[in-house]
Amino acid sequence: MARSSQEIIALFDQYVIPNYTRYPVALVRGDGPFIWDAEGKRYIDFFPGWGCNLFGHCPKPVVEALKSQVERLLHVPNSWYMEEQGLWAQALSERSFGGKAFFCNSGAEANEAAIKLVRLHAPKGKYKIITFLNSFHGRTMGAVSATGQEKYHHGLEPILPGFTYCEYGNLSAVESAIDDETAAIMLEPIQGEGGVNMPPAGFLEGLRKLCDERGLLLIFDEVQTGCGRTGEWFAYQHFGVTPDVMTLAKTICSGVAAGAMLVKQEYAADLKKGMHASTFGGNPIAASAGIATIKMVEEEGYLARAKEVEKRVKERMNKWKDELDIVAEVRGVGAMIGLELKIEGACFVQECMEHGLLINCTHGKVIRLLPAVNTPFEVFDEGLDILEAALKKGA
Numbered sequence: 079m080a081r082s083s084q085e086i087i088a089l090f091d092q093y094v095i096p097n098y099t100r101y102p103v104a105l106v107r108g109d110g111p112f113i114w115d116a117e118g119k120r121y122i123d124f125f126p127g128w129g130c131n132l133f134g135h136c137p138k139p140v141v142e143a144l145k146s147q148v149e150r151l152l153h154v155p156n157s158w159y160m161e162e163q164g165l166w167a168q169a170l171s172e173r174s175f176g177g178k179a180f181f182c183n184s185g186a187e188a189n190e191a192a193i194k195l196v197r198l199h200a201p202k203g204k205y206k207i208i209t210f211l212n213s214f215h216g217r218t219m220g221a222v223s224a225t226g227q228e229k230y231h232h233g234l235e236p237i238l239p240g241f242t243y244c245e246y247g248n249l250s251a252v253e254s255a256i257d258d259e260t261a262a263i264m265l266e267p268i269q270g271e272g273g274v275n276m277p278p279a280g281f282l283e284g285l286r287k288l289c290d291e292r293g294l295l296l297i298f299d300e301v302q303t304g305c306g307r308t309g310e311w312f313a314y315q316h317f318g319v320t321p322d323v324m325t326l327a328k329t330i331c332s333g334v335a336a337g338a339m340l341v342k343q344e345y346a347a348d349l350k351k352g353m354h355a356s357t358f359g360g361n362p363i364a365a366s367a368g369i370a371t372i373k374m375v376e377e378e379g380y381l382a383r384a385k386e387v388e389k390r391v392k393e394r395m396n397k398w399k400d401e402l403d404i405v406a407e408v409r410g411v412g413a414m415i416g417l418e419l420k421i422e423g424a425c426f427v428q429e430c431m432e433h434g435l436l437i438n439c440t441h442g443k444v445i446r447l448l449p450a451v452n453t454p455f456e457v458f459d460e461g462l463d464i465l466e467a468a469l470k471k472g473a
């Protein structure tokens with residue numbers, strides 16, 4: 079018999095480490111932009127899978143590709159070749175900068191691979207990586223050390239040495255921070271968890287130039303922005319600035335756990351044989367979901383659709399900005415939208431949830447939406463009505 083939310087919560091209380099703040103609801107089933115809890119309540123999900131579920135819940139073409147894959151091959155280790163991984167790497171490479179891929183299982187792991195690549199690539203004595211305040215790169219020791227937010231370091235000290243945090247957008251601060259030991263600059267081209275922060279004009283171009291002049295690798299963490307989320311395959315394509323290394327996860331498999339690092343051809347051999355590995359990385363299940371995801375974006379025209387989502391959602395939000403005192407700014411690209419408030423936003427998440435809408439609040443005051451790109455516009459309207467009512471009420 080199906081358990082109630084309360085019964086499932088009781089299981090967690092007894093057996094699951096309480097390292098997450100969880101809403102007191104158990105989710106049991108999803109379909110496109112909707113998800114249902116154990117009591118049968120339906121929610122519109124504007125933050126499906128914490129930004130992983132690019133097409134919402136259980137998109138049919140991805141589910142079909144998975145079904146067909148699990149009947150043939152679940153897992154083979156990377157001591158063998160497998161067609162699915164090769165085709166997935168080709169698909170990602172052809173849509174980005176023609177590099178080579180290393181596959182893993184999460185965003186943090188992709189960034190760990192990038193940090194190791196930097197150390198393996200750099201001449202002796204160079205190992206430092208410049209990263210940015212309010213960045214987020216994951217929770218493993220290397221990725222969290224790269225993350226420029228002290229709150230994530232508390233209690234973990236000493237963190238991995240070699241990271242210098244600069245103000246995001248401040249090119250001259252980066253220039254001054256480069257020293258003889260600097261090997262790379264790593265950043266999210268659009269900061270996600272830090273509040274959906276857009277790079278100021280010329281910033282990414284300036285970083286590219288600095289890297290070229292000083293022999294540094296430029297790494298873009300596109301874990302949140304990648305694979306069509308912003309209306310281009312990768313966010314860097316909006317700015318015409320190509321990185322040397324790019325890390326991916328979240329959207330690349332529509333919700334199946336996976337991560338990837340793409341590296342320009344000339345640096346690929348720096349990840350030397352035997353120096354890095356992942357048992358599950360690039361497994362046939364992830365690869366088949368990855369290929370199906372790319373096909374779906376292409377066949378359904380979802381890059382253009384993400385741009386339309388941005389237009390429609392921003393139009394509505396900009397009206398709120400004019401009408402409501404508490405709204406400070408509307409930011410974002412494609413289906414990655416931030417609504418900065420002048421007050422704390424957690425109460426609006428709670429209020430919306432009670433009224434059947436799931437959203438996120440990051441960095442205290444930024445309501446963040448990472449909706450499915452194929453959410454029907456009438457569902458967008460319905461969800462935005464709920465959010466508008468919450469904002470008007472002041473929650």
Ligand SMILES: Cc1ncc(COP(=O)(O)O)c(C=O)c1O
Nearest residue numbers: 184185186214215216301302327
């Ligand atoms: C930009 C960015 N990098 C890395 C990560 C970490 O990814 P994961 O949670 O899959 O390790 C995240 C997660 O939110 C992210 O947004």
